[in-house]
Amino acid sequence: MKRGVNMPFTSGSQSIRTSPRLQAALTATEEVIRxxxxxxxxxxxxxxxxxxxxxxxxxxxxxxxxxxxxCANTTPADLEAWRARVNLPSEQQTDxxxxxxxxxxxxxxxDRQYEGELLDGIAMDLSFRPYPTWETLQHYCYRVAATVGLLSIPVIGLAPGVTFEQAAPYAIRLGIALQLTNILRDVGEDADRGRVYFPLExxxxFHLSxxxxxxxxxxxxxxxxxxxEIRRTRQLFEESLPGITLLSRVARPAVGAASLLYRAILDEIEAIHYQVHEKRAHTSAWKKISxxxxxxxxxxxxxxxxxxxPARFPETAG
Structure with missing residues (x-):
């Protein structure tokens, strides 16, 4: 683990309890996720x-x-300014x-390469263009979601003897499956923004436009x-599952929960008879607990x- 001057993310960390600035930062992240x-x-x-x-x-x-x-008013210059702010060290951050x-x-x-790829993917939504093929949609999903899994690996850790290169293909598959689930759940919301993520092919x-x-x-x-699309997404979830065993033991329940709970959203889409234009499929708090x-x-x-x-996920290339 790379250790710097600040070590806030440690069990019982004194810096969390004594730094109002850090407390405010962590409170903000909690609010976003909730x-x-x-x-x-x-x-x-x-x-x-x-x-x-x-x-x-x-x-x-x-x-x-x-x-x-x-945000409708965001420009490419705004995104570049955001990138510049992201690059600042912690002592210069105000957000x-x-x-x-x-x-x-x-x-x-x-590895900040993946942070850059993530922001590149998000920029693709700024000047949205339809995806002609499954491969081009996969590349988008890799950038905006699989990179999150790759950024997570150094944090949650790997099982003894496992390398990043060995775990990465499974993280990529899981990330793409999670993003596809979001796309299928949010068809109506995205359509209202003028976005259609289904590949044109x-x-x-299915004779649709x-x-x-x-x-x-x-x-x-x-x-x-x-x-x-649900069959395709479930297949990716299935292919990603063995990769959970390559993670540290403490990380496996959380990653397993993310995988299975998102798969349950696909079940909910089926339960509402695919009426995703009018309804938002979700799992209730009780279902999550159960x-x-x-x-x-x-x-x-x-x-x-x-x-x-090591196995490559070739469809993300390009």
Missing amino acids: KHSRTFFFATSLLPFPERLAIRSLYAFCRASDDLVD PILLSWALVREQYPI DLAR MKDILNHVYDERFIALMQF MLPKILYCVSTLERPSSLH
């Missing part, structure tokens, strides 16, 4: 204290960056969320499209991959 992702909040609650704070800081940074480009994230970077061996396969999605068309063609025994059992019975040779 407001925007109860599923993520629940899953990260299963992490030990230091990792929980650090991962929530990462999520809050991602959310703040995403919110910036969702509480950027302060929290800067402290994480200074404490853990974060998939729309054509972007205009149909923007107009909230709901018929047998749309249902067939959703069923197709799924905990299943999550812990699943994590404890996963089999480690038979081969740990």
Whole structure:
């Protein structure tokens, strides 16, 4: 672990209790997560204290960056100014969320290449263009979501003898599956912003157009499209599961919870008969709690991959 002057993300850290500035930063990250992702909040609650704070800081940074480009008045210059602020060290940060994230970077061996790729992906939404193929959508999902998993690995840790290169392909698959779940859940909200994330080749396969999605068309063609995309997403979740065994033991329940709870959102989409234009599929607090025994059992019975040779996820290239 990279250790700097500030070590706020340690169990019982004195700096958290004695620094009003740091307390304000961590409070801000908690508020962001509680407001925007109860599923993520629940899953990260299963992490030990230091990792929980650090991962929530990462999520809050991602959310703040995403919110910036969702604002109608944001320009490319605004995003570049945000990048410059992100790059500042913790002692120069004035934004509480950027302060929290800067402290994480200074404490853990974060590869900032992935931070840059994440911001590149978020910039793709600033000048939104349709995705012609599944491969181009995968590349977007890699940038905005799989990079989050890659940034998380140095924080949550790996099992003894496992390298980053061995764990990364599984983190990439999980990140893409999580983002696809968000896309399927938010079809209506995105359409209202003028965005359609379905690959154009998939729309054509089911005799649909972007205009149909923007107009909230709901018929047998749309249902067939959703069923197709859900099968694809579930396959990615399934392929990512063995990678949980490559993580540190303390991280496995939280990552397993994120995976299974997001898969449950796909079940909820089916339960509302794919009416995602009008309804938002979600898992209730009670369902999250009731799924905990299943999550812990699943994590404890996963089999480690038979081969740990590094494997590339080629579809993200480009």
